[in-house]
Amino acid sequence: MQQRARSAEDKTRRSEDLLKAAEAVALDLGGIRHVTLTAVTERAGLHRTGVRRYFASKEELLLELAERGWQQWRDAIRSQVDGRAALGPAQTAAVVSETLVALPVFCDLLTHVTLHLEGDVDIERARRYKTNAFAAHDQIAEALDRASTMTREQVSNLLAVAITLASGFWQVSHPTPTLAALYEQEPQWGHVALDFAPRLNRSLKAFAIGFTETDPAGDAT
Numbered sequence: 335m336q337q338r339a340r341s342a343e344d345k346t347r348r349s350e351d352l353l354k355a356a357e358a359v360a361l362d363l364g365g366i367r368h369v370t371l372t373a374v375t376e377r378a379g380l381h382r383t384g385v386r387r388y389f390a391s392k393e394e395l396l397l398e399l400a401e402r403g404w405q406q407w408r409d410a411i412r413s414q415v416d417g418r419a420a421l422g423p424a425q426t427a428a429v430v431s432e433t434l435v436a437l438p439v440f441c442d443l444l445t446h447v448t449l450h451l452e453g454d455v456d457i458e459r460a461r462r463y464k465t466n467a468f469a470a471h472d473q474i475a476e477a478l479d480r481a482s483t484m485t486r487e488q489v490s491n492l493l494a495v496a497i498t499l500a501s502g503f504w505q506v507s508h509p510t511p512t513l514a515a516l517y518e519q520e521p522q523w524g525h526v527a528l529d530f531a532p533r534l535n536r537s538l539k540a541f542a543i544g545f546t547e548t549d550p551a552g553d554a555t
C-alpha cells in the first residue's frame with residue numbers, strides 16, 4: 335500500500351513538473367506554438383520518452399494545462415471579488431480583463447484548444463476537459479454575479495466575449511518571427527500587433543456597459 339501511494343505521489347509530482355515545464359517553455363519562447371515534447375522533458379529533467387508515462391501526447395499535456403488554466407482563472411476571479419459588492423459594469427470588466435492578462439499562457443491556449451487540442455485527444459479526455467472547464471466557467475459567473483450589479487445573463491455574455499477577445503488579441507499581439515520582421519519593414523502594418531492588456535481592458539469595458547444598456551432580447555432600452 336505504501337509503495338502504491340508513493341508511486342501515485344511520484345506520478346502526480348512528475349505530471350506537475352511537466353505542466354510547469356510546458357508553461358515555462360511557452361513563456362520563454364513566445365507561445366504554445368513553440369512547445370515540443372523534447373523541450374518540455376528537457377526542462378523537466380526527464381528523458382524525452384518519459385512523458386508518455388504521464389500524458390499520451392503533446393496535445394493531452396497542453397489540454398491538461400488549459401484545464402488547469404480555467405481553475406487558475408476561477409481562483410483569481412474569486413480572490414479579486416471576495417468581499418466586494420455592487421461592482422459596476424466597468425469594474426466587473428476590469429476584474430475579468432486583469433485576471434486574464436495575468437494568465438498569458440491560458441489566453442494563448444484558448445485558441446489552440448478550439449482549433450485542435452480538444453479534437454486531438456480521445457473522447458473521454460475531451461469529456462473531462464469540457465466537464466471541468468464548464469464547471470470553472472459557471473463558478474466564475476456565479477462569483478461575478480454575486481459581486482456585480484450586472485445580471486447573470488450579462489455576466490455570461492461578458493465572459494463569452496472575454497474568452498473570444500483574449501484568445502484572438504493574444505495571438506495578434508504576439509506575432510511570429512516572420513510577421514515581426516515584416517512589421518519592422520512595413521511599420522504601417524505594425525498597428526495590428528496591438529498592446530494586449532490595454533486593448534482587452536477597453537474592449538471588455540465597452541461590451542460590459544453595452545450589455546447593461548440592452549434588455550435580454552438585445553433591444554436597446
